[in-house]
Amino acid sequence: MKQYLNVVTAYTIMIILIILVGIFQSWSVALSILNYCLISAVMTMGANMQWGYAGLINFGIMGYTALGGLAVVLVSVAPVPQAWKVGGVNMMVCMAIIIGIVFSVRYTLKKIQKSKKRNYIIAGIIIIGFILLRLISGPAIESIEAVEPAKTGFLGGLGMPVLFSWIVGAFFAGGLAYIIGKIALGLRADYLAIATLLIAEIIVSIIKHEDWLARGVKNVIGLKRPVPYEIDLQAAPWFINLVEKFNSGKLKLINSVSERQDVLNQLVIDASSVYVKLCMAGLFLTVVVTLLIITQKALYSPWGRKMRAIRDNEEAASAMGKNVVKEHLLIFILGSAVVGIAGAMMVTNDGLFTPGSYRPMRYTFVIWVMVIVGGTGNNFGAILGGFVVWFLWVEAGPMALFLINFFTGHLPETNALKIHLIESASYFRFLMIGIGLLVIMRYRPQGILPEKIVKN
Amino acid sequence: MDFLNAIVLLLNYTIIPALTYGSQLALGAIFVTLIYGVLRFANFATGDMMSFGTMVAVLLTFYFQSLGVNLGALPTALLAIPFAIIMMILYMLTIDKFVFSYYRIKKSPPVQLAMVSVGVMFVTQAIIRIIIGPFDRRFLDGEKFILKANEFKEMTGLNEGLTIKSTQAITIVVTIIVVSIMFWFLNKTKTGTSMRAYSNNEDLALLSGIDPKKVVMLTWVIAGVLATVGGVLYGLDKSYKPFVYFNNMLPIFAAAIVGGIGNPFGAFLGGYVVAFGEIFITYAYKKFFTYLLPESLEPDSLMQLLSTDYKFAVSFSILVIVLLFRPSGIFKGMKL
Numbered sequence: 001m002k003q004y005l006n007v008v009t010a011y012t013i014m015i016i017l018i019i020l021v022g023i024f025q026s027w028s029v030a031l032s033i034l035n036y037c038l039i040s041a042v043m044t045m046g047a048n049m050q051w052g053y054a055g056l057i058n059f060g061i062m063g064y065t066a067l068g069g070l071a072v073v074l075v076s077v078a079p080v081p082q083a084w085k086v087g088g089v090n091m092m093v094c095m096a097i098i099i100g101i102v103f104s105v106r107y108t109l110k111k112i113q114k115s116k117k118r119n120y121i122i123a124g125i126i127i128i129g130f131i132l133l134r135l136i137s138g139p140a141i142e143s144i145e146a147v148e149p150a151k152t153g154f155l156g157g158l159g160m161p162v163l164f165s166w167i168v169g170a171f172f173a174g175g176l177a178y179i180i181g182k183i184a185l186g187l188r189a190d191y192l193a194i195a196t197l198l199i200a201e202i203i204v205s206i207i208k209h210e211d212w213l214a215r216g217v218k219n220v221i222g223l224k225r226p227v228p229y230e231i232d233l234q235a236a237p238w239f240i241n242l243v244e245k246f247n248s249g250k251l252k253l254i255n256s257v258s259e260r261q262d263v264l265n266q267l268v269i270d271a272s273s274v275y276v277k278l279c280m281a282g283l284f285l286t287v288v289v290t291l292l293i294i295t296q297k298a299l300y301s302p303w304g305r306k307m308r309a310i311r312d313n314e315e316a317a318s319a320m321g322k323n324v325v326k327e328h329l330l331i332f333i334l335g336s337a338v339v340g341i342a343g344a345m346m347v348t349n350d351g352l353f354t355p356g357s358y359r360p361m362r363y364t365f366v367i368w369v370m371v372i373v374g375g376t377g378n379n380f381g382a383i384l385g386g387f388v389v390w391f392l393w394v395e396a397g398p399m400a401l402f403l404i405n406f407f408t409g410h411l412p413e414t415n416a417l418k419i420h421l422i423e424s425a426s427y428f429r430f431l432m433i434g435i436g437l438l439v440i441m442r443y444r445p446q447g448i449l450p451e452k453i454v455k456n
Numbered sequence: 457m458d459f460l461n462a463i464v465l466l467l468n469y470t471i472i473p474a475l476t477y478g479s480q481l482a483l484g485a486i487f488v489t490l491i492y493g494v495l496r497f498a499n500f501a502t503g504d505m506m507s508f509g510t511m512v513a514v515l516l517t518f519y520f521q522s523l524g525v526n527l528g529a530l531p532t533a534l535l536a537i538p539f540a541i542i543m544m545i546l547y548m549l550t551i552d553k554f555v556f557s558y559y560r561i562k563k564s565p566p567v568q569l570a571m572v573s574v575g576v577m578f579v580t581q582a583i584i585r586i587i588i589g590p591f592d593r594r595f596l597d598g599e600k601f602i603l604k605a606n607e608f609k610e611m612t613g614l615n616e617g618l619t620i621k622s623t624q625a626i627t628i629v630v631t632i633i634v635v636s637i638m639f640w641f642l643n644k645t646k647t648g649t650s651m652r653a654y655s656n657n658e659d660l661a662l663l664s665g666i667d668p669k670k671v672v673m674l675t676w677v678i679a680g681v682l683a684t685v686g687g688v689l690y691g692l693d694k695s696y697k698p699f700v701y702f703n704n705m706l707p708i709f710a711a712a713i714v715g716g717i718g719n720p721f722g723a724f725l726g727g728y729v730v731a732f733g734e735i736f737i738t739y740a741y742k743k744f745f746t747y748l749l750p751e752s753l754e755p756d757s758l759m760q761l762l763s764t765d766y767k768f769a770v771s772f773s774i775l776v777i778v779l780l781f782r783p784s785g786i787f788k789g790m791k792l
Binding site: 430 | 497498500555558565566567568570571572574575576577578579580582583585589590702706709710713717757765766768769772773775776779780781
């Protein structure tokens with residue numbers, strides 16, 4: 001038990017902090033922080049599988065998150081029949097052409113020996129395929145985007161339950177990781193970081209600008225939810241009764257009937273948003289716990305030992321007959337798939353898909369700070385990192401504001417420096433995260449909860 | 457006549473903008489490559505360091521303008537550059553002393569240094585936003601154009617006008633000056649040679665009595681000059697916005713890797729490869745072909761390979777292709 005003491009302490013402190021937010025700010029805010037913490041925890045678990053287990057740097061987390069989000073749109077939104085009618089066939093042909101390109105390139109790579117001729121053939125296939133794609137898709141895209149551009153203007157999805165999209169998101173991200181892994185995994189660590197970052201940018205720019213796919217920067221709003229809507233709850237008698245029972249003591253103090261009804265209404269409105277967030281938190285917690293059990297089992301299995309051996313000494317592991325390339329590719333795909341789930345969870349939580357918001361700062365670098373701060377190679381550490389850093393990221397603004405007011409209290413309200421500082425309070429989050437990362441890297445390079453090697 | 461028109465059209469819309477943008481990228485790419493070659497890590501704070509230098513220049517420009525100091529037809533920012541460079545170098549040396557030097561002495565793996573530079577990136581971004589805010593700022597003054605489209609049309613009698621903005625001319629001239637001084641320094645002087653020696657083989661360089669502290673300091677000094685000049689030139693040409701500078705880091709990395717990371721001359725050319733690639737692939741050639749081809753063959757479509765939305769994606773695709781076929785970059789040639 002003693003070896004888990006620091007884990008238990010760290011998590012207790014974290015939960016107390018979130019409860020404090022609930023008491024001092026509001027329960028709704030505390031629960032949204034908790035939800036985002038859980039989503040971040042899934043992302044960091046994915047990144048931790050790649051970096052902590054295998055030592056692979058993946059700066060493309062943004063791309064997988066975006067693909068996971070795209071999966072939600074493609075799975076859960078109802079199809080747009082009009083758009084399918086005007087452009088569906090052409091888009092299907094384009095799909096076939098892309099698959100054709102991939103397979104013919106693979107065929108040439110296999111059948112023809114490495115030479116200049118092979119390169120020319122591959123370049124030729126890609127260029128011809130590209131021209132064909134442009135010719136066929138061009139008019140189709142135009143007509144699809146012309147279908148009620150203010151509301152739809154895209155093909156729509158499959159109209160399936162939204163929870164299904166979490167799995168699809170994992171498959172999307174895993175598929176992308178397979179392609180990127182095939183291209184880039186042979187590169188040295190820092191090249192790999194840059195290459196994955198740039199490829200993720202390509203993915204996001206495609207999602208942003210291909211309006212027929214998911215409306216691009218016009219965003220998709222009003223996505224389905226796996227949990228009830230606030231409006232329905234506020235009208236449901238069982239829910240109102242529940243709220244009444246919970247607050248019966250408070251309500252009894254009020255004498256006038258109409259006043260009591262007003263207070264009850266307000267309570268129901270507040271409680272409905274809390275209830276929805278609680279349901280979400282329950283779903284997310286299930287995912288986190290399931291993943292934690294699986295990853296923990298994997299880490300201490302023979303496979304996990306093999307991964308650590310590869311991470312710590314690639315040459316020795318490959319001399320022992322371990323297939324380093326294959327294992328790297330596998331862990332790259334698995335980690336990315338987990339990030340894909342997180343991306344889908346996030347879009348489900350928000351209820352909207354905004355491709356413009358995918359930026360490397362928020363979706364790659366902050367996640368990496370979480371992994372490093374929490375503890376590389378330790379799943380509990382990764383989850384804790386997600387919690388701590390997200391909590392700081394959200395609460396840094398209010399904290400900075402408090403500190404600024406505290407230190408400039410003696411200055412008059414019109415002091416230019418004070419006004420300037422208060423206006424830029426929200427940027428102190430970057431400062432806090434940056435300094436936190438630097439301090440951890442310097443004085444505790446293993447993270448808050450370092451990796452534990454269990455020897456049996 | 458049509459042929460000349462077509463040439464002028466290309467010059468105006470692709471070649472001159474690409475040369476300008478390429479120069480700005482090239483300066484950043486040499487900065488990345490120098491840090492990689494001598495200090496051996498990928499510096500993710502590149503864009504924000506450039507932004508820091510530019511921020512100082514912007515603030516100084518505003519200060520000079522309030523004093524009434526100006527350079528006539530030239531932008532006041534040119535006057536601010538030397539001071540901004542000094543501030544930039546001081547900032548870089550402070551960061552190096554408190555952050556990077558610890559890992560360098562410990563001989564940490566490059567990956568760890570790269571992660572540390574992410575921390576520096578966050579801190580620099582915070583400092584910039586706290587000081588100047590995230591807003592768009594224009595600090596260009598003086599003459600805006602060297603050659604206006606109408607003047608050119610009157611001069612030559614062509615249908616197409618040629619515009620040369622003063623910022624474009626300044627960018628190209630300043631880049632040529634800075635880069636040639638830097639290459640002269642690296643290749644002809646004794647200190648430059650010692651830097652190259654250190655980058656090629658650290659142990660051997662230390663054995664032959666090269667002072668590592670001096671080499672590291674010199675690297676940051678050169679990097680400071682490149683970062684500030686590159687950043688200010690970009691800001692003059694477009695406008696100064698902290699977020700854009702962070703984004704510019706990506707094509708700059710692409711340029712440095714395309715040119716063969718650790719190779720300054722490669723990085724210099726890589727900047728132009730990326731810039732020309734971006735602009736040539738996303739330009740709509742319809743008008744160009746209208747001039748060249750007989751009327752019966754005139755194209756209906758825009759004749760654009762990719763829409764301009766994919767500008768950044770093009771440079772990253774160039775990078776991916778280069779990584780696939782020549783992981784060490786196009787120009788292996790000279791090593792720093």
